[in-house]
Amino acid sequence: MSGQAQRSIRCLVAKVGLDGHDRGAHVIARAFRDAGFEVVYSGLHKAPEEIVQAAVQEDVDVLGISILSGAHNTLVPKIMDGLAEYGAKEDTLVLVGGVIPEEDRPDLREQGVAAVFGPGTPIEETIEFVRENAPERR
Amino acid sequence: MTSGTAGNDDLLERVLAGDHRALARTISRIEDRAPGYRELVAGLYDHAGTADVIGITGSPGAGKSTLVDKLAETYREQGKTVGIVAIDPASPFTGGSVLGDRIRMASTVGDMDVFVRSMSARGALGGLSAATTEAVTAMDAFGKDVVIVETVGAGQNEIDVVKAADTVAVLVPPGSGDSVQTLKAGILEIADVFVVNKADREGSDRTVRELREMIELGEDGPDASPDAGDLEERGGWSPPIVETVATEGEGVADLMVAFDDHQRHLAESGDGARQARRRHAEQIRTLLREDVHGLLEEELAARGGVEELAEAVRRGERDPYAVVEELLEPLERRLAEREAGSPEPPR
Numbered sequence: 001m002s003g004q005a006q007r008s009i010r011c012l013v014a015k016v017g018l019d020g021h022d023r024g025a026h027v028i029a030r031a032f033r034d035a036g037f038e039v040v041y042s043g044l045h046k047a048p049e050e051i052v053q054a055a056v057q058e059d060v061d062v063l064g065i066s067i068l069s070g071a072h073n074t075l076v077p078k079i080m081d082g083l084a085e086y087g088a089k090e091d092t093l094v095l096v097g098g099v100i101p102e103e104d105r106p107d108l109r110e111q112g113v114a115a116v117f118g119p120g121t122p123i124e125e126t127i128e129f130v131r132e133n134a135p136e137r138r
Numbered sequence: 139m140t141s142g143t144a145g146n147d148d149l150l151e152r153v154l155a156g157d158h159r160a161l162a163r164t165i166s167r168i169e170d171r172a173p174g175y176r177e178l179v180a181g182l183y184d185h186a187g188t189a190d191v192i193g194i195t196g197s198p199g200a201g202k203s204t205l206v207d208k209l210a211e212t213y214r215e216q217g218k219t220v221g222i223v224a225i226d227p228a229s230p231f232t233g234g235s236v237l238g239d240r241i242r243m244a245s246t247v248g249d250m251d252v253f254v255r256s257m258s259a260r261g262a263l264g265g266l267s268a269a270t271t272e273a274v275t276a277m278d279a280f281g282k283d284v285v286i287v288e289t290v291g292a293g294q295n296e297i298d299v300v301k302a303a304d305t306v307a308v309l310v311p312p313g314s315g316d317s318v319q320t321l322k323a324g325i326l327e328i329a330d331v332f333v334v335n336k337a338d339r340e341g342s343d344r345t346v347r348e349l350r351e352m353i354e355l356g357e358d359g360p361d362a363s364p365d366a367g368d369l370e371e372r373g374g375w376s377p378p379i380v381e382t383v384a385t386e387g388e389g390v391a392d393l394m395v396a397f398d399d400h401q402r403h404l405a406e407s408g409d410g411a412r413q414a415r416r417r418h419a420e421q422i423r424t425l426l427r428e429d430v431h432g433l434l435e436e437e438l439a440a441r442g443g444v445e446e447l448a449e450a451v452r453r454g455e456r457d458p459y460a461v462v463e464e465l466l467e468p469l470e471r472r473l474a475e476r477e478a479g480s481p482e483p484p485r
Contacts, residue, residue, distance in 0.1 A: 007170050008258075040240060040256050049248045054240060057253050059162035087159045 009134050011062040014042040014051045016079070019069035024097060028064060031123045037062075037130070048075055052082030055092060061134045067098040072108065080111045091135045095126070146174050150181045153280050158250055161280045165255055168272045171428075179272050186278035189221070190401060193287045193300030195325075196309030201335040205309065205384040205393075206288050210252050212390050213284050221277030222254045223270060225289040225299055253277060267298040268424040271417065274302050297328055301417065304410065305400045307331040307393070310349065312342035326352065329377050331396045337381035337389065349379050375403050430469075437465055 013029045015022050022044055032039045040058050042051060055063050063083075067075060076096060083089040089112055096108055097117045105116050114133060117126055149167075152160035164182070167175040192209075194202050203224070210220045224240070240254055255273065257266075270287060277285045289299050300306050308329035332353075334345050353376065378396050382389030404410030438444050450456040 007172075010166075038258050042240065047248070053248060053250060054254075056158055057162050057255055059159075059166040 009037045009062065009130065010040070010058065010060045011037050011064060011130070012040045012042060012051070012055050012058055012060040013064045013066070014046060014054070015044045015066050016042075016046050016048060016051055016075050017067060017069045017071050018045060019067070020044060021068045022066070024068070025064075025066040027123070028066070028097065028126070031127060032064075032130075035127045035131075048078035049082060051079050052086065052088075055083060056086045056088050060092065062093045062095065062130055064095045064097060067096065067100070070099070072096065072098070072100055073104060076108055076113065077111055080113075093130070093133050093135055095129075097121075097126075146178045146181070150178060153182070153276065154185060156281060158253065161253065161276060162255070164276050165257075165273045168269050168276065169257060176425075179275060182272075182275050182279040184279075186275045189274075189278040189282050189285045190397070191274055191278070191285045191287065191303045191305070192397060193289075193303030193306040194309065195289050195297075195300045195306065195328075196333075196335075197311065198290055200309040200311045201384045202288050202290075202309055205333070205335060205382065205390070206286055208384055208387045208390045209286065209394070212387075212394065214249065214252065218283035219251045219281065220253070221274075221280070221282035221285040222252065223273050223277070223285070223287045224254065224256045225266070225270065225287070226256060226258055253280075253282065267302065268421060268428070270299050271302040271421055297325065298420075300328060301420070304404060304413065305330045305397050307333050307397075309333045309335050310345055311336055312339045312345040330375065330400050331393070332377055332379045333393060334379060334381045335384050338383050338386075342381065346379055346381065353377060353379075374407070375400065375409070433469055434465070437469055441465070 011032050013025050013032070015025050025041070029039045029041045040054065040060065042054055046054075051063070051065070054060075063079075065076065065079065080089060080094070083092060083094075094113050095115050095117060096113050098119075100108065100116050100118060108116060115129055149160050149164055153164055164178060166172070167178060194206055196202050206222060206224075210222060213220050240256060255277075257269065257273065274285050274287060287300055287303050306328050308325055308331070310332060312334055332349050334342055334349070336342070378399070380389055380393045380396050382393060384390070401410075404413065438447075441447065447456070447461050451458055451461065
């Protein structure tokens with residue numbers, strides 16, 4: 001009615017699993033904020049179901065998962081299944097950041113992960129990717 | 139997912155049926171002021187009004203999120219479902235924000251019957267308090283038994299936000315007398331319950347004593363508070379002081395008793411109805427402001443934007459008063475035309 005629609009890209013930056021390295025997640029959360037996104041940060045050591053709960057309730061456009069423990073092959077599918085259970089899989093842009101071996105990446109893509117950003121990815125590249133690929137909806 | 143307003147009926151039905159994703163999406167539409175969100179909220183209103191709405195505010199680091207977490211846990215133990223709206227400030231420069239309250243809400247993780255939603259102040263004109271009230275309405279209509287609104291008590295904006303609640307708890311950390319002094323600015327009036335959190339720390343006795351003095355001063359002295367009318371309006375409710383140690387869950391049960399007492403007071407004294415009327419009046423005003431603001435922006439855009447007008451003033455060709463008068467004239471006409479339906483976009 002008033003034509004004042006105020007769209008802001010919402011992101012969940014999630015640390016899943018047992019690794020305690022959150023420097024990267026903090027840097028990403030900051031950079032996303034400075035790019036004008038709304039960022040929900042999960043905190044450390046989250047279980048996949050906690051990530052799903054947060055992603056669904058916060059209705060995020062983007063879910064960025066940071067994994068440095070090497071357990072991505074078990075953790076990511078659990079998160080993707082959880083999202084699907086709540087009908088949130090198709091319109092959430094899921095990104096994975098961290099140390100992900102090249103040979104594991106096609107599998108993650110298959111699961112529905114939109115992109116994998118390894119160490120050394122320029123932060124601008126990630127932001128640009130989000131801007132271009134954040135789901136059009138509502 | 140359908141776009142625009144087409145999905146609204148469907149969304150409303152799904153919210154009422156208890157679909158979490160639909161509730162989340164509804165709150166997004168409210169936040170975004172997405173096309174058709176008002177019809178959606180209007181539909182929700184018919185199904186709301188049963189939840190107990192509790193506001194929690196206090197200075198940064200007072201322990202709000204931890205306390206909210208413990209409250210949610212205890213409500214769940216009683217078999218009640220809980221909705222939480224956590225509000226964080228947004229950067230006025232980029233509009234971005236980091237919403238971190240979820241981190242400290244760990245007791246109820248994996249329990250979908252605790253619905254936590256983080257919202258940021260997007261700097262809209264009174265928009266945050268309106269959006270908060272609407273988000274609370276959505277959770278209420280969804281069927282939550284208790285809805286908790288949590289925000290930093292930093293400024294007028296935040297004070298307005300917690301007015302979405304029936305019962306407002308103000309958290310005071312123990313320690314310097316300054317903490318009580320700073321509360322005076324507007325927060326005494328909104329507290330239905332005072333919580334001295336971290337009560338195991340040194341200085342908490344003194345903080346309780348100072349609070350008690352402040353409350354009594356406000357009640358006794360006829361000139362003690364410029365808002366004496368407000369005190370009368372409280373219908374004899376004197377805010378209790380509850381001591382808690384949120385990290386240990388101590389005092390949480392006492393706090394819930396205080397909430398129940400206040401809810402009963404609201405029902406019996408008629409204060410609840412008065413509060414609700416005030417809230418609805420505020421909502422009506424906010425919606426009106428939003429609409430008028432929208433029309434003004436359209437009018438400004440139609441005239442080449444505010445920059446050009448400002449430049450004309452700078453060059454001394456115009457004065458701001460004449461500009462405003464000229465801008466408002468067609469707006470008034472437009473408002474009359476609105477009777478017929480939604481406003482046409484500018485030519």
